[in-house]
Amino acid sequence: MPIFLNSSDPDFESRFAAFLTTKREDSPEVDDVVRDIIANVRTRGDAAVLELTSKFDRMELTADQILFSETEIKAECAKVNETDRTALELAAERIRAYHARQLPQDESWTDETGATLGWRWGAVDSAGLYVPGGLASYPSSVLMNAIPAKVAGVKNLTITVPTPNGIVNPLVILAAQLSGVDNIARIGGAQAIAALAYGTDTITPVDKITGPGNAFVAAAKRRVFGKVGIDMIAGPSEILVIADKDNDPDWIAVDLLSQAEHDESAQSILITDDAAFGQAVSEAVDKRLETLERREIAAPSWHDYGAVIVVRDLDEAAALSDRVAPEHLELCVDDPDALAEKINHAGAIFLGRFTPEAIGDYIGGPNHVLPTARSARFSSGLSVLDFMKRTTLSKMSPAALKAIGPAAVTLATSESLEAHGLSVALRLKQLNSD
Amino acid sequence: MPIFLNSSDPDFESRFAAFLTTKREDSPEVDDVVRDIIANVRTRGDAAVLELTSKFDRMELTADQILFSETEIKAECAKVNETDRTALELAAERIRAYHARQLPQDESWTDETGATLGWRWGAVDSAGLYVPGGLASYPSSVLMNAIPAKVAGVKNLTITVPTPNGIVNPLVILAAQLSGVDNIARIGGAQAIAALAYGTDTITPVDKITGPGNAFVAAAKRRVFGKVGIDMIAGPSEILVIADKDNDPDWIAVDLLSQAEHDESAQSILITDDAAFGQAVSEAVDKRLETLERREIAAPSWHDYGAVIVVRDLDEAAALSDRVAPEHLELCVDDPDALAEKINHAGAIFLGRFTPEAIGDYIGGPNHVLPTARSARFSSGLSVLDFMKRTTLSKMSPAALKAIGPAAVTLATSESLEAHGLSVALRLKQLNSD
Numbered sequence: 087m088p089i090f091l092n093s094s095d096p097d098f099e100s101r102f103a104a105f106l107t108t109k110r111e112d113s114p115e116v117d118d119v120v121r122d123i124i125a126n127v128r129t130r131g132d133a134a135v136l137e138l139t140s141k142f143d144r145m146e147l148t149a150d151q152i153l154f155s156e157t158e159i160k161a162e163c164a165k166v167n168e169t170d171r172t173a174l175e176l177a178a179e180r181i182r183a184y185h186a187r188q189l190p191q192d193e194s195w196t197d198e199t200g201a202t203l204g205w206r207w208g209a210v211d212s213a214g215l216y217v218p219g220g221l222a223s224y225p226s227s228v229l230m231n232a233i234p235a236k237v238a239g240v241k242n243l244t245i246t247v248p249t250p251n252g253i254v255n256p257l258v259i260l261a262a263q264l265s266g267v268d269n270i271a272r273i274g275g276a277q278a279i280a281a282l283a284y285g286t287d288t289i290t291p292v293d294k295i296t297g298p299g300n301a302f303v304a305a306a307k308r309r310v311f312g313k314v315g316i317d318m319i320a321g322p323s324e325i326l327v328i329a330d331k332d333n334d335p336d337w338i339a340v341d342l343l344s345q346a347e348h349d350e351s352a353q354s355i356l357i358t359d360d361a362a363f364g365q366a367v368s369e370a371v372d373k374r375l376e377t378l379e380r381r382e383i384a385a386p387s388w389h390d391y392g393a394v395i396v397v398r399d400l401d402e403a404a405a406l407s408d409r410v411a412p413e414h415l416e417l418c419v420d421d422p423d424a425l426a427e428k429i430n431h432a433g434a435i436f437l438g439r440f441t442p443e444a445i446g447d448y449i450g451g452p453n454h455v456l457p458t459a460r461s462a463r464f465s466s467g468l469s470v471l472d473f474m475k476r477t478t479l480s481k482m483s484p485a486a487l488k489a490i491g492p493a494a495v496t497l498a499t500s501e502s503l504e505a506h507g508l509s510v511a512l513r514l515k516q517l518n519s520d
Numbered sequence: 521m522p523i524f525l526n527s528s529d530p531d532f533e534s535r536f537a538a539f540l541t542t543k544r545e546d547s548p549e550v551d552d553v554v555r556d557i558i559a560n561v562r563t564r565g566d567a568a569v570l571e572l573t574s575k576f577d578r579m580e581l582t583a584d585q586i587l588f589s590e591t592e593i594k595a596e597c598a599k600v601n602e603t604d605r606t607a608l609e610l611a612a613e614r615i616r617a618y619h620a621r622q623l624p625q626d627e628s629w630t631d632e633t634g635a636t637l638g639w640r641w642g643a644v645d646s647a648g649l650y651v652p653g654g655l656a657s658y659p660s661s662v663l664m665n666a667i668p669a670k671v672a673g674v675k676n677l678t679i680t681v682p683t684p685n686g687i688v689n690p691l692v693i694l695a696a697q698l699s700g701v702d703n704i705a706r707i708g709g710a711q712a713i714a715a716l717a718y719g720t721d722t723i724t725p726v727d728k729i730t731g732p733g734n735a736f737v738a739a740a741k742r743r744v745f746g747k748v749g750i751d752m753i754a755g756p757s758e759i760l761v762i763a764d765k766d767n768d769p770d771w772i773a774v775d776l777l778s779q780a781e782h783d784e785s786a787q788s789i790l791i792t793d794d795a796a797f798g799q800a801v802s803e804a805v806d807k808r809l810e811t812l813e814r815r816e817i818a819a820p821s822w823h824d825y826g827a828v829i830v831v832r833d834l835d836e837a838a839a840l841s842d843r844v845a846p847e848h849l850e851l852c853v854d855d856p857d858a859l860a861e862k863i864n865h866a867g868a869i870f871l872g873r874f875t876p877e878a879i880g881d882y883i884g885g886p887n888h889v890l891p892t893a894r895s896a897r898f899s900s901g902l903s904v905l906d907f908m909k910r911t912t913l914s915k916m917s918p919a920a921l922k923a924i925g926p927a928a929v930t931l932a933t934s935e936s937l938e939a940h941g942l943s944v945a946l947r948l949k950q951l952n953s954d
Binding site for chain 1: 603604606607608610611614617618621627629631635636637639642644645658659660691727728742745746748749753768770771774775777778780781782808812813814818856857860863864865866867868869870871872873874875876877878879880881882883884885886887890891893895896897898899900901903905909910911912913914915916917918920921924925926927928930931932934935936937938939940941942943944946947950951
């Protein structure tokens with residue numbers, strides 16, 4: 087059974103605090119294995135990748151089969167039916183339009199001393215996107231990772247997608263094509279991350295790696311962080327729905343289940359100001375779980391980690407939601423904009439009764455790669471900025487250096503950094519003698 | 521001796537490539553020690569912090585002495601002389617003015633389907649700044665970390681600064697005061713990072729940790745990443761100077777030494793289109809090294825990792841610089857703006873003959889916390905954005921859901937995510953029956 091909490095109960099605070107710290111994910115001790123895999127790929131390149139692919143994906147490949155050929159890509163794309171293709175094209179178009187607005191501005195100004203200051207944004211040269219294989223091989227994730235990279239201006243974009251037993255998802259290949267991906271490699275696991283970070287004869291090394299993956303992939307990303315940039319360490323998905331009694335309980339039930347069906351460790355939380363409505367949603371969830379295709383995933387998620395929390399009013403709902411800092415937040419209330427104003431921490435907010443979270447997974451436009459495990463307190467969903475970096479610019483005129491240089495000399499001296507001070511003082515000396 | 525390379529030499533490419541991959545930093549195996557320290561602090565809180573502070577900093581404290589008191593802060597600030605205070609105030613003011621321009625814009629728009637989309641930025645609630653103690657206890661680093669956090673709107677800002685043997689740098693305390701820091705803790709090492717990440721009775725847990733530190737601090741930051749946000753794993757400092765023959769060789773020599781004096785592992789590189797000028801700078805460096813206060817640090821840095829590279833022209837200089845992706849880049853040439861246009865990868869660019877890098881360390885305005893070890897290829901210097909996060913917003917009108925919802929149902933079906941599809945389909949069903 088999911089947990090039922092009522093903010094009016096005397097033990098609410100302790101129970102809610104305990105709920106917040108519930109550990110949802112096993113952290114298997116994969117770190118040693120991953121370290122060895124990375125060292126192996128770093129030393130032996132393609133040979134190591136091929137061995138590991140044989141071992142983990144049961145695929146016997148040669149080096150020249152690691153990348154999909156043009157012909158193979160065309161053949162896979164041709165397998166996609168017209169309805170799926172049209173839907174994927176609409177999604178790509180809307181995601182592109184949203185992310186194009188994220189392109190940041192360069193700035194330059196001259197201050198009162200004559201110093202010209204500013205910054206300039208540029209794209210990373212190359213990026214690698216990890217796409218899981220098998221059950222979680224989602225074409226939508228390809229669009230959500232690849233399109234921001236291409237909007238940012240990444241020139242060389244490689245995706246790695248394992249094809250265990252040779253099974254390829256044609257929609258993943260089509261999504262890569264629609265996004266402008268440059269290379270598709272049929273490899274996965276920590277070996278794919280190592281190949282992207284260090285390069286092999288076949289895989290060009292990249293500057294940034296993004297995309298979801300299992301515990302091995304996450305551990306590998308953590309290990310190569312620094313050598314390359316990474317996006318974030320993704321945890322299981324979460325949804326928090328704030329709903330008043332004027333919703334159809336069945337709608338809210340399927341919204342909750344839309345995260346629960348992702349993963350047994352996913353978490354779905356309802357906060358409502360009406361206890362009877364909370365009960366009705368719980369019953370609707372149970373009913374849907376009788377027939378849901380992925381009930382063997384969704385039921386344990388809901389029973390082990392689900393929650394129905396009854397609060398006095400929507401202000402209290404907002405405050406509790408901020409403590410959860412959910413990845414996805416639905417506001418199914420009369421005035422969702424007013425309620426959204428009270429929220430500080432959430433990866434994505436879906437406003438109103440006609441914005442189920444699944445719209446954001448596919449077609450709304452905003453990114454569906456979002457901070458999990460309370461990290462919305464300090465991080466953001468994937469964006470164009472993740473594929474760009476900023477260079478700061480400074481240019482002193484002689485007058486500017488005369489105005490602010492002496493303070494730099496003072497501070498350098500106080501930090502016992504003589505050469506720092508000299509680099510300014512020598513120039514000031516000439517300016518003052520001119 | 522520093523390495524001398526000439527791009528016209530037949531073996532240049534192989535020697536330059538080898539130079540790029542020279543490992544400058546030992547990675548001592550500190551990870552096990554750090555894991556134990558974090559576990560200890562997480563379990564035992566202040567008691568563990570006090571024991572570790574006694575052990576590493578030779579300071580016997582009680583829990584109520586971990587934080588500097590108001591009285592202690594005032595007393596330290598009063599020790600700073602007027603010249604230093606005025607310089608620090610000017611630096612704070614200029615850094616604040618620069619970073620205030622980084623505050624990002626919220627966006628909201630309604631597209632042709634009636635979907636309202638956008639995003640909203642907010643500050644992290646609390647942040648912790650690590651400030652090294654001893655030799656590298658720099659007040660300028662306090663300003664550079666704390667001011668962006670406060671400009672972003674961070675409400676609770678804690679700095680940790682170890683005071684080995686009880687030695688406090690009054691300028692560090694004053695810099696914290698000028699930046700609006702809320703708490704100052706006299707602790708350091710991995711135990712400080714653990715206390716910031718997990719909290720103790722004395723230290724409020726934070727959402728984001730920034731600031732430089734030694735190998736233990738870096739390993740601890742890597743370990744708590746995910747539980748909290750971190751800025752970056754900083755490596756030894758670097759400068760690359762592109763200079764033509766019309767510079768005073770001594771000016772360029774002290775510019776190179778201003779990074780070399782930071783750390784034996786720091787790296788200083790000159791690229792010039794004039795071999796005789798390169799030789800003159802090398803001789804000027806040697807001369808300065810005879811008397812420089814920190815010559816015992818700067819000399820090994822220059823001799824082990826320094827480089828003078830002679831190129832055919834400035835275009836070639838820009839291309840080689842991009843391969844280094846330096847933390848700091850000086851363009852000491854006639855038309856630095858034109859040359860800057862050719863640069864893609866650098867943490868900060870200092871343009872012209874009157875902009876020594878040290879100006880940026882203290883007083884220019886841009887941040888001096890910058891990407892090292894070639895990570896300017898994919899990351900940026902510290903900014904206000906590091907203390908903010910973005911929440912995406914989506915609101916479907918009934919018309920918008922009717923327009924784009926069917927494609928979401930198609931894609932959910934193709935990914936075998938039934939509840940995702942249902943959450944849209946149930947709403948579409950009602951809209952279509954209205």
